[in-house]
Amino acid sequence: MSTQATAAEWIEAIAGKAFLPVPVVQEVLDRHAVEPQSTLPRRKSLRIRSVTLEGVKEGTVADGPFGRTFTFGPGLWAIVSDQNFRGKSTLLGVIQGGIRGDIHERVKPDVWRWLSKAEVVFEANGIGHRLLVTKDAGDPDKGAAGSFSREQDGGWFTLYEGTVGKPLERAVEDAMLAEFGFARFHAHNEKDGSHTHGWPVIASALFVDGPGKAVFGELLVDAIPLRLLQMFMGLPWVSTYTAAATALRRLRATKAERPTASRGLGNRLRTSLDAVDASLSSARGRVRPGPDRAVLRATMLEQDRRLLALREGIEETRQEAVRVDRQLQGATTLLLETRRALQQLRDERAAGVVLRTLRPVCCPSCDAGIDHNRHSRADEGSTCALCGTRQAPDEDEDALRLEELQRDVDDVEVNVAELSAQATKAQASQRGAEAELSKAIEASRATEAALRAEGSADLEMEIRGLEAQREQLLALIAAEEEEEEKEEAATGAHDEAVLQAAEEVTKDLYDGLAREILADVSREITTLSRSFGVQNIESMDWGTGGAMRIVQGKAPTSFGRLSPGENLRVRIAAALAVIEVARQRMYGRHPGLLVLDSPGAQEMAPADFAALLSRVHEAIQSAGDIQIIVGARADPTLLDVVPCDHVTHAHGERFLF
């Protein structure tokens, strides 16, 4: 199959390999976001146009305001100083920050404090972009204003405006990924699971500031160097292959985990069900045979009716008792009054009898004495000696009244006795009725208690609760089993087959081309490495799996085992090799920008670095659209290599800005 296979051919190939109809394959691939990417990318370019720094220095030997714009073009450019710490790394950091959108993260705190403006203008595929950060000079706060703009019709079209930070970085990343046709690439590893890498990782490969673990970029994980190599080489189907392979690994990982989790959940549910069954059995065992609750309720109704009747009866007896008692009270009062009247009349009669035996000795009105004769005459005339009233025969009216009163007393006493007996009876009757009511209430309460018996009610509640739990668990287990079946049916059957087929088909699609390109790159790296001074290199072979087989002095070795100086040389060689191969083949996505920060003395002697750059200069001269910016200590050999109008030189004690 050729590398120019269409998307339709690709799907048919997968369907054929997986023995599945195309629609099923399409559905699975869509679900896993595996898309065909069959076109060869055209070359890309990224160029730094200018860097402007403004601000006020503080705490240095040269305090005061500063403002300088550094301009760059295609070719080799050098930023040099006679002394260290003159601002080279700051400038290179601002360049990197400019194309990543994170200047604030790439400048040392003291320099950040001085700045009032940092501007990086660069071209992406010939279109100007500008990252501008403004702040108050002297303000250490990272919350500066940031904007990202694109050149349009002679002006700047703002893509982002706000504070510096993640949103700004995201805006730059989106624009750059779109511009260079890079896709965030998916990766899956055991440590982090599924995740994506984007523009920061790609951009980091454009900057070499010393030896590193990886040939490209800063990270070794997720086969990033290989991905970057493939991406820069511009192989078609790479993203597709990556997506398919990632989806397949993710699916397998999920399937490997899920059965365990699923079985775990199922087992836990079944264990819970067993426990609930045991509790239920125990609770049911505690149920004591007792009276039927329905019977108890009927009894209670009957008792309620009886209570009502008893209460009515009590009311009647109470009213009768009150009536009799009232009569008794009246009779008793009457008896007492009559007895008192009898007593008083008796006393009155006795007193009258004895007093009447006396003869008045004087007039009670005028105190005048009454002589004996007057009494004699009165006796003779049967008249009163005082008032002359004729005396009637003594009928002893008082005696009659006494008798009458005594009879009254006797009558009332009989009445009182009868009423008292009736009252006693009424009270006894009331007490009896009340006792009966008490008993009935007690019986009713006992029935109520039996109905509400806390123990049995609790037990009943417990059993109901356990039954509900059991139902719920059974439903959950059934749902879990169904889910397992569904998952097996949905994913297990086709997805893995389709993804595996997709991975294989896609790999086949680009594998041959990749081999050819990698062979070219390997050859170029070997040549460049040798010319950069890596000793005794016989061959460097970059396999499609990403490993670089190196034969050095007839002994096989690897990138990781190279000395720091060799490591740095090979990194630079690799970047240039990729750019060169892409240039030769007329396709590829490497943006053609390389920024090299000055290597340390232990890695490379200044003369060696100058020699290396000389080789670099030679290597890129033929490709007019490559830009290499180098930061280094000023060295005559270096200055000889770089065209003088491409050099920014801080002489003597001076600073770059």
Next chain:
Amino acid sequence: MDGQPETTTSPDATRPARGGPAKPQIGFHHRDAVRLLYILALGSEEAAHDSRIFRGEKRAMAIDFLVRYPDYLADELLTRFETEGDPAGLDAASDIFDADEPDLRTVAMVRWRRGAFQNIEMPLSILAAHGLVRPLKQTAGQRRHDFIVLPAAFAFIERIEREQPSLGWYRSRVELVMTLTGFRSGSDLKGDQYLHPEYRDARHGTEIPSIKERVLARLRSLRGR
């Protein structure tokens, strides 16, 4: 008994509410006269010329109150028992209730501005007309009414007890009261009576209520100790 006891000033009240005895044409003046005689005689002290004198009409009324209200008398006796530890007081109070005296013997008095009051003119005139008692004429500046109890009174009392023994109750009652009152002044005795809230708070012109239940409860409480 908390019912309305009849007073000698309203003889109509002697008729029970329903049926009952015949209405007396006059009040119980003879009984009142005999009771007053006992009070004046037993409460008198020696005076000149072999006669005896009872000092103070107010005092007579204060003594009369205790004779007419056996429940108030019982309360005084209980107080004496409590303050002096005299068991005779407790027994006497018990006897009063045992004999139903608060019900049978109460002759109610009306609460007037200066306490329990009973116009004694009628019984006094009976006693005076029969030569038993002689009210002393008031002299200028003397507001107190005193009474000379003539020797005939004592002879008559002997006759009463001989011919009408049932009236002997008045002697024993007045003697019992006298053990409490002695020769204290009428004002002093009334002061004690005002200590009873039922007496003190009775509306003027209404009968002084019985305190039988309260005293009975007090008696039972003291008996129960």
